[in-house]
Amino acid sequence: MITLGIETSCDETGVALFCSERGLIADALHSQVDLHAPYGGVVPEIASRDHVRMLLPLIQRLMSEAGVEKPDAIAYTAGPGLVGALMVGGGVANGLALAWACPVVAVHHMEGHLLAPMLEENSPEFPFLALLVSGGHTMLIAVRALGAYDVLGTTLDDAAGEAFDKTAKLLGLGYPGGPLLAALAEGGDESAFSLPRPMLKKANLDFSFSGLKTAVMLAVKKVEAAGELQSRRADIAASFQRAAVDVLVGKAVRAAESEGLQRIVVAGGVGANRLLRRDMANRFPGQVFYPRFEFCTDNGAMIAVAGAMRLAEATEATEIRALARWSLESLHEPALT
Ligand code: KG4
Ligand code: ZN
Numbered sequence: 001m002i003t004l005g006i007e008t009s010c011d012e013t014g015v016a017l018f019c020s021e022r023g024l025i026a027d028a029l030h031s032q033v034d035l036h037a038p039y040g041g042v043v044p045e046i047a048s049r050d051h052v053r054m055l056l057p058l059i060q061r062l063m064s065e066a067g068v069e070k071p072d073a074i075a076y077t078a079g080p081g082l083v084g085a086l087m088v089g090g091g092v093a094n095g096l097a098l099a100w101a102c103p104v105v106a107v108h109h110m111e112g113h114l115l116a117p118m119l120e121e122n123s124p125e126f127p128f129l130a131l132l133v134s135g136g137h138t139m140l141i142a143v144r145a146l147g148a149y150d151v152l153g154t155t156l157d158d159a160a161g162e163a164f165d166k167t168a169k170l171l172g173l174g175y176p177g178g179p180l181l182a183a184l185a186e187g188g189d190e191s192a193f194s195l196p197r198p199m200l201k202k203a204n205l206d207f208s209f210s211g212l213k214t215a216v217m218l219a220v221k222k223v224e225a226a227g228e229l230q231s232r233r234a235d236i237a238a239s240f241q242r243a244a245v246d247v248l249v250g251k252a253v254r255a256a257e258s259e260g261l262q263r264i265v266v267a268g269g270v271g272a273n274r275l276l277r278r279d280m281a282n283r284f285p286g287q288v289f290y291p292r293f294e295f296c297t298d299n300g301a302m303i304a305v306a307g308a309m310r311l312a313e314a315t316e317a318t319e320i321r322a323l324a325r326w327s328l329e330s331l332h333e334p335a336l337t
Contacts, residue, residue, distance in 0.1 A: 003311065004059070004071040004096075005304025008051040008089030009081025009109045010136075011035075011042045014300030015055070015062050017071060018308050024119050026066040027301045029294075030054045037175050048084035055092050070100050075307020078106035079323030080136075086322035094320045105307040106321040110328045112302035113267040114143060116291035119305050124263045124289040129256040133248060133276075134268030134297075135161035135176065138207050139328075140255045143265070146309055147333040152255050153205025160248060160270045163209035167240050170220050171233050181237050182273055188238030193219050195243040200250050207247065216240050241275055249279045262286040272296040310334050 002025065007014035016027035032050050036042045063069070076093035079086055090106070097104035114130050117123050126146070132139040138155040158166065161178055168177020173184065195215045198208045216236060223232045248270075256264050264284055270276065272293050280288050295301055314334035 001072045001308065001311075002068060003073045003075050003304045003308040004063075005107075005300040005302070005307060006055070006059070006074065006076040006089045006093050007109075007112070007298055007300045007303045008055060008085050009077045009079070010085060010298060011047050012298040013051050013054045013058055014298055014303070015058050016300035016304045017062060017066050017068055018119075018301065018304035020308050020312065024301055024305075025068070026062055027299065028058050028062045029299055030058055033176065040169065040175055042082070044082045044084055047082055048088055051085055051088035055088060059092075059096075071102060073102050073307065073311050074100075074104045075107050075303050075311070076104070077109045077112065077303050078321035079109065079326040081109055081324065083322050083324040086324075087320070090320040090322045103311060105310050106319075107303045107306045107310070108326060108328060108331055109298075109303075110137065110139070111147075111149075111331060112306045114141065114149070114265065115146075115306045115309060116267055116295045116299075116302035117265050117289040118309070119291060119295060119301055120289070122289070124265055124287070127261060128263035128265050128289070129252065129259060129261040130265045130267060131248060131252040131271075132268045133160040133266070133270035135159060135165065135178075137268065138209075138248075140205050140252060141328065142255075142259050142261065145333055146313070147331045149328050149331060151329055152259070153207065153251065155207040155209065157208050157210040158213060160207070160209065160244060161268070163213055163244060164241075164270065166213050167216050167237070170217055171237060176269075178270060179272065182241060182275070184234050185238040185241045185275075186234075188234030188236070190238040190242035192232070192235035193239035195219070195239050197243050197247050197250070200247050205251055205255050207251065209244070212240070212243055241273075245273070245276045245279055248276060249283055252280065253284050256284065256286065263289065265289045267291060267296065269297040
């Protein structure tokens with residue numbers, strides 16, 4: 001069974017073809033990053049319009065290059081995300097499903113991120129602990145089975161990716177700042193600035209990054225006043241990255257241990273961070289799984305695999321769904337049909 005996956009929840013137009021027997025066949029991505037960069041963040045109206053412009057040609061190219069005439073099913077991101085952007089994917093998915101007379105399934109964007117490691121040969125079995133760290137979310141989730149998710153902790157303010165992006169902005173880096181900050185940090189001394197590790201000592205599994213961001217802002221002001229910003233930028237970036245990774249790894253390992261889970265999946269854009277990957281592997285005694293780098297950030301392949309897994313177990317009603325907010329815990333295990 002071949003599933004066409006469509007992702008349009010934010011600023012990436014992602015499409016992919018996933019075969020239940022052979023795995024991923026093809027994927028393509030059009031990033032809108034350059035369009036939004038002048039504004040320092042995603043502009044919803046520009047995002048929707050660009051999805052309209054790019055989605056159908058991208059699907060056409062994907063299918064002709066893969067030599068697939070018609071998929072057996074279509075999966076699209078129905079939320080959470082920018083509602084106008086979601087409606088583009090939902091509309092196209094349902095229109096094509098009607099034309100091709102195939103089933104269509106609405107996928108939760110975060111479930112897509114959680115299941116992205118299933119695209120790899122070495123994929124995790126259920127249950128596992130997921131650390132979902134993206135530009136919009138920071139969550140620790142006990143993944144008991146497909147659709148059975150318990151959110152153990154979440155951020156009280158900024159998401160982890162947002163903290164990377166905002167810190168990068170303070171350091172005069174471009175957008176999205178996470179990868180740029182990580183690159184700058186490579187040449188820096190991570191112990192140069194003593195920054196807080198918010199909530200690390202608290203017994204609960206929630207996160208908070210606003211205090212860390214304020215501490216970085218004060219550090220930037222101090223070195224700026226001394227006329228040393230240029231020479232100390234890498235040290236600030238490295239110290240920030242160390243503090244953020246300490247908190248993420250510390251809490252994830254504690255969550256897995258308290259839930260008795262032997263596997264950790266790190267997913268979402270910040271999961272591309274190399275220090276996070278290295279530390280998690282060093283500090284967690286169980287197995288750690290990641291999607292490949294390009295599937296850590298938004299993509300169509302994770303939506304295709306999540307949709308295929310759901311359709312393998314149940315059929316879904318055809319309707320266009322576009323939910324700006326959608327709780328991961330409201331999902332159910334697919335009903336057997
Ligand atoms: O999952 P994603 O593509 O989009 C959301 O759904 O939010 O995640 C994007 C986030 C951005 O905040 C970006 O700065 C961050 O992931 N990111 C990174 C790295 N690569 C991407 N943060 C830290 N280190 C990286 N290497
Ligand atoms: Zn995402």
